[in-house]
Amino acid sequence: MQSFSTKLKKLFYYLKLAVSGKEKEFTSGSINKAIFLLSIPMILEMLMESIFAIVDIYYVSRVSVNAVATIGLTESMITLVYAVAIGLSMAATAIVARRIGEKDAEGASKAAVQVIFLGIAVAFIIMIIGILYSKELLALMGAEPDLIEEGYGYTKVLMGGNMTIMLLFLINAIFRGAGNASIAMWTLILSNGLNIILDPIFIFGFGPIPAFGVEGAAIATTIGRGTAVFFQLFILFKGYGIIKIRFRNLILDLKVMLNLIKVSLGGISQFLIGTSSWVFLMRIMSEFGSEVLAGYTIAIRVMMFTLMPAWGLSNAAATLVGQNLGANEPGRAEISVWKTGKYNAWFMAMVSIIYLVFGAEIISLFNDTPRVVEYGSLCLRIIAAGYVFYGYGMVIIQSFNGAGDTKTPTYINFVCFWLIQLPFAYLVGLNLNAGPIGVFWAITLAEILIAVIGVIWFRQGKWKMVKV
Secondary structure: OHHHHHHHHHHHHHHHHHHOOOOOOOOOOHHHHHHHHHHHHHHHHHHHHHHHHHHHHHOOOOOOOOHHHHHHHHHHHHHHHHHHHHHHHHHHHHHHHHHHOOOOOHHHHHHHHHHHHHHHHHHHHHHHHHOOOOOOOHOOOOOOOOHHHHHHHHHHHHHOOHHHHHHHHHHHHHHHHOOOOOHHHHHHHHHHHHHHHHHHHHHHOOEEEEOOHHHHHHHHHHHHHHHHHHHHHHHHHHHHOOOOOOOOOOOHHHHHHHHHHHHHHHHHHHHHHHHHHHHHHHHHHHHOOOHHHHHHHOOOOHHHHHHHHHHHHHHHHHHHHHHHHHHHHHHHHHHHHHHHHHHHHHHHHHHHHHHHHHHHHHHHHHOOOOHHHHHHHHHHHHEEEEEHHHHHHHHHHHHHHHHOOOOHHHHHHHHHHHHEEEEHHHHHHHHHOOOOOOHHHHHHHHHHHHHHHHHHHHOOOOOOOOHO
């Protein structure tokens, strides 16, 4: 038996290894060790991403209730950007991980270039729409006139700078597929650090910089993310790891791009279905007034703080599946998924207890308006009731994606979000007059169903046969 001090030294050694910034292949050796080495930087990376949301909402809640509601409405629209970014990033992670498992570093680098080209093209279109039609977009979401006047600048800046969101997601997905999750983590630490510093400066003003109000949060976030993207590109072009972009790679490769598009279409559709359902949920919530909408927005931001670490574990499972399938080790890939799912479920169970006990106290840290606290804490408690299912479901869904099977999660999302969640929220929340409670229970019901259906489908094993 190892002594406690020996185990502690071993733990710190693995922690240092996990954040060291070196690519690793995970097709042999201890699966538990592989999960640990991948998940630690991915969890930290996702925590950094969620801190963006927490910091913004903390400062903006000091501006006005309308400012908080503006963030909620804009974020519900910007999730469509996330949908495309995450869909493409799933393809990037799956293909890069598969090539690394096949020992084809050049093929991985070619895929990296093509996914960046795709991301830039899509982001440019969204940028034009966001800059020209920010007021109209908020009105479409049901915003009241005074909210539009106060908050359209935030919408314009965030959607106008959406390319930083897109590239940050895509390049980090490339690093994760190569097994270098720590680089993705360090880029988020850089961008988040800048955001924390710049948020109060641009929101409230400092020296010659005027107070931009809620728009300042978007300016700070865009600067932080943009700086991180430059750092990512520097790493890729300098070639400090397996993935290296050379000038000869900077051409359109139709064969590689078509393969990326083929794999990513399922992922994009999958997240468009999921995120568009959130847009419609936000639209339903706007019917209950700005205070209820603000409480819901704060609750979702708080939840993202805990969902991001769970997402980090899920991304670890995706990389393990991709690399092990590339190395022709499907059994090892499956075992990795079940183990990761178990760890994620335990984590989410602990978080749900905190939300159930301290929901009101958590919301009041951001805004002490009684109705905001009431509905924000109610949202946390009801949705936390399904957190254990979320933990397993997230890992299972990402494992399909890591295998390149992006169609299966698309079908699952379509049924659970569009055929069950949205009709339930509208019928119970509005028609049966249950109010926001109906929307909260609709979210929990859909996520539980995703986990149950996902596990049943995963056990069939068809994902092992997917070629990318």
